[in-house]
Amino acid sequence: MKTIIPAVKNFLFISRWGETLDIVHTIKQEGHVVKFFIEDKSSKEIGFGFVDKITRWEKYVDWADIIVFDYTGYGKIASELRAKGKIVFGGTAYTDLLELDRNFGQSELQKHKIKVIPSKEFTSFKDAVIYIEQHPNSYVLKPCGETQELKQLLFVGSDDEGLDVIRVLKAYEKSWGNNFGVFQLQRKVKGVEISVSAFFNGKEFLYPINITFEHKKLFPKELGVSTGEMGTSMFWTKDSPIFNATLLKFQNTLAKHGFVGHIDINCIVNGNGIYPLEFTSRFGYPQILIQRAGINEPIGDLLYKIASGENFKINTKKGFQVGAFIVVPPFPYDDKKTFELFSKDAVVVFKKNGKEGVHPMHLKKINDEWLITGNTGIAVLVSGFGNTMKDAQKMMYNRINNVIINNGYYRTDIGDRWAEDSDKLWSWELL
Structure with a gap:
């Protein structure tokens, strides 16, 4: 059934860190009314001057035509609001657990008859060291729960006996003591790292699906160091063997739990098979911003149709999309003094008029100038698209060259892996 979309809708965005500023700002530019709430105190300035900020989102529930939760951890309240008849884009308690509890995510993969990489959970560094000594191999050290947000703590070992991971565990024990929380050791598998993702309307997945590197x-x-992410390349497709072997098997389960939103599964693939690593059961960042560069319909209408349960084909561009973060000190570290010294209130300057493809991240706007705020140093995401990966890269880096940010830095090779990765994926019959 086709959704009747009001000409002007009231959007209420509940954000954990303010990462959806670009989406919120775009929906406002599309002519809708938007209220933007950010939970994290150090991120409260993000979005000032761009959109209408609020300090208590609960007051606007009745006002909203659609409510959007942009992070995990809100699943229970999102489900409660849906049960009351509200149109909600966001997770459920079940999909929150898929992302936040690595062991639960792995057990659900096994329950859905999907092959997983052997892993073991720990709360003690000494126990983990003993385990590696008894089971020598190459491992990946993955923090769990809230600690997994500190991406620099993720460590991918290369030593076949795990000696490098043992050294890191002993260093973490000295620096973190007993405050590290739960972490996981996962056997390292060599191959191509790839993500498949899709939007889900409460009953089924919507096509095309998105393939991300x-x-x-x-x-x-x-x-x-691992940063979480410096950039991404991607494309949209109507069919994927990796999607069919992983996310698609969750369709009935997600429908049973009433999930409405975006979900991604990160995998390592090689000639022996597909090995899922972890779920992201929300928008990915910067994934959603680069996806927007490949979507031909207004993002506000898209989110409203998905949250309303409509089944439709998403209108996407052919070819490729890429995006790169421009960041400033202390990124990727958390150092308030360094941020205030080098980056706070630094201006994003454009050489020529036109901000096409430049997506505001941790910014505020004063007298029409973009100023860096927050505390992590993520300034903007710059995107590009094209029929070939090289075309998309050229557009993105041309746009980056139009941006001046004092002390800014970014990666110069986003998308370069595609030539080699695509050859491998074709040979493994995974594209």
């Missing part, structure tokens, strides 16, 4: 390290050629 993340670039997580700080420096080009995958050097330096």
Whole structure:
């Protein structure tokens, strides 16, 4: 059934860190009325001057035509609001657990008859060291729960006996003591890292689906610390063997739990098969911003149709989309003094008029100038698109060259892996 979309809708966005500023700002530019709430105190300035900020979102529930939750952890309240008849884009208690509890996510994959990489959960560094000594192999160290947001703590070992992971565990024990929380050791599998994602309307997945290649390290050629992400390349497709073997198997379960939103599963794939790593049961960042560069319909209408339960084909561009963060000190670290010294209130300057493809992240606007705020140093995301990966890269880097940010830095190789990765994926019959 086709959804009757009001000409002007009231959007209420509840954000954890303010990462959806670009989406909120775009929906406002599309002619809708938007209220933007940010939970994190240090991120409260984000969005000032761009959109209408509020301090208590609960007051606007009745006002809203659609409520959007942009992060995990809101699943229970999102389901309660849906039960009351509100149109809600957001997770459920079940999908929150898929992302936040790695063990639960792995057990659900097994329950859905999906092959997983062997892993074990720990709360003690000493126990983890003993385990590696008894089971020598190469491992990936993954923080769980809230600690997993500190992406620089993720460590991918390369030593076949796990000696490098043991050294890191001993260093974490000295620096973190007993405050690290739960973490996981997962056997390392070599291959291509790839994500598949899709929007879900409460009953079924919507097509096309999105294939994403993340670039997580700080420096080009995958050097330096893990940042969460420095940039991404992607494309849309109506069919994917990886999607069919993973996310699609969750369709009935997601419908049973009433999930309405966006869900992504990150995998390592090789000639032996597909190995899911983890779920992101919400918008990905910067994934959703780069996806927007490949979507031909207004993002406000898209979210409203999905949250209303409509089944439709998403109107997307052919070819590829890429995006890169421009960041400033202390990114990817948390250092308030460094941020205030080098980055706070720094101006984003444009050489020429036109901000096409430049997506505001942790910014505020004063006298029509974009100023950096927050505390993590993520200034903007710059996107590009094209029929080939090289075309998309060229557009993105041309746009980056139009942006001046004092002390800003970014990766110069986003999308370069596609040539090699695509050859492997074709040979493994996974594209």
